[in-house]
Structures are given as structure tokens and as C-alpha cells.
Amino acid sequence: GAGVSQSPSNKVTEKGKDVELRCDPISGHTALYWYRQSLGQGLEFLIYFQGNSAPDKSGLPSDRFSAERTGGSVSTLTIQRTQQEDSAVYLCASSLVRGAKNIQYFGAGTRLSVL
């Protein structure tokens, strides 16, 4: 597709379960980002992948959160032993970074609800 694709669009899970969220970036974009948006808040940075470099994990809120990007394309965000405070919309973005210009294009997000 032409844009960033995320799946599932909605996920309801029970506290303590693991979840996997998928992101398919725009073809050719070298950079991929995960953010989350809690109710009434701005977007909070989680993790960033750029080419073959080691990912920047500085935004991950705990060691229950992890992400990988296979083959420089599709990325999976995994949350282990989910907690109610993990409930949020998880947004993925990709970009083709050119100098200082970094326009990120977002998917529609995955709405995660932890019961």
C-alpha cells in the first residue's frame, strides 16, 4: 500500500497477557518509529529504528516493552504481561530522513485496551 499500515486496528486483552502490534512502513523509508498516545495526551516516543543501526530504545517505559524490525521493513512492538496503564493508541511512523528534514508519516494506530 501507499501509506503506513498497522494491525490490528483494535486489540482488547486481559491484564497479564502478551500482545504483538505490527507496523508495515512506507516502502523505501529507512526510519521507523513507535509512539503511543494515552487519552488526552500528546504522542510519547517509544523506539526508533534507522537502517541497520542499533535502535534507540530510550523511550520504552519498561522492560516489558520490546520491538524489532526484520529485514529493514516490517516492525513488531511486543508488550509482555500487559498492565491497565498500557492502554493507549500505539502509532507507528516512517520517514525518509534528509538532512534536518524529518517528515514522519503515521499509520492509523492500534487501540490497545487492557482489561
Added chain:
Amino acid sequence: DQQVKQNSPSLSVQEGRISILNCDYTNSMFDYFLWYKKYPAEGPTFLISISSIKDKNEDGRFTVFLNKSAKHLSLHIVPSQPGDSAVYFCAASDSGSARQLTFGSGTQLTVLP
């Protein structure tokens, strides 16, 4: 500590009038600024950006102004249309860092017909 602040959670304007959305930042390392628009149940959509070497960038009805000394930027929409009703996020990045965007908390714009 919020590095990008949008102090107005909401704004209402009449159709045809100017909408002015404001954003302040504290990190002097930020050198690229963006505005995104977000409709419910959709991801943010890029609207317009500005580099720190400029003080104004215009694209159709949308103009972004940057005042580096005041660490302030604003988005002007003129004339405002009902379809502009959305949440607007200001974002900033530091090209010397890991390139994630730092977002404000957003302003809900409502354009009244």
C-alpha cells in the same frame, strides 16, 4: 518536563475567519518544526513544517511562523473551513539527536459554519 507545549487545549473560530494555533518549546537544540492534523480514529497527518533557518513558511491556506528568540511558533489557517476541525499537534526535532519527534499535547480546533 514538557519540551513542547500547546497551552490551549481547544479553539473555536467562525468559518472564513483566521485560526491561530500556538506552540512554545524549551529545547534550544530543536531545529525543525512540524504541524500535524489528526482526525478521530486516524493517525496524525503531516500538514506543514519549517526549518530553524527560516521564520515563515506558507502552503496555501496554511502558514507557519517561527520566532526563535521567543522559542515560539504558530500556525495560521486562513480562511478557516469546517473541514479543518481536528486536533492539531505541534512537533519538534533535533537533527543532531536520534530524530524522534517531540510532540505537544494538541489543540482541538472547531470551525463553526
